[in-house]
Amino acid sequence: MPHSQTTLKRRRRNGKKPGKNRQNKVGPRYTVGLSPSLANQVQRYAETVDTSMSKAIAALVRLGLENQEDRKREFFRRLKENLANEDADQDRLVDEFRTLILGR
Numbered sequence: 001m002p003h004s005q006t007t008l009k010r011r012r013r014n015g016k017k018p019g020k021n022r023q024n025k026v027g028p029r030y031t032v033g034l035s036p037s038l039a040n041q042v043q044r045y046a047e048t049v050d051t052s053m054s055k056a057i058a059a060l061v062r063l064g065l066e067n068q069e070d071r072k073r074e075f076f077r078r079l080k081e082n083l084a085n086e087d088a089d090q091d092r093l094v095d096e097f098r099t100l101i102l103g104r
Contacts, residue, residue: 032057075100 046056
């Protein structure tokens with residue numbers, strides 16, 4: 001028996017075109033300007049971990065923020081220890097805390 005020439009249009013359940021795999025956006029997008037030397041470092045990092053520049057930048061920012069939080073925790077831990085120790089040398093403490101806070 002031959003096929004009918006009549007075709008039926010099916011309704012889309014979600015209003016999207018079939019076959020299109022659309023990703024939900026996770027959050028806002030930003031444009032980042034990097035100096036050429038920094039861009040080269042990020043590119044080498046992205047190649048090392050086999051990922052895109054965008055994902056490499058996101059990973060490096062996340063690691064930097066985590067590192068900052070770790071430094072804060074370490075600062076307050078040492079401050080608490082040293083405040084309990086009244087005979088500590090104040091200049092040494094100032095230098096130690098400056099190093100923790102400023103990373104120098």
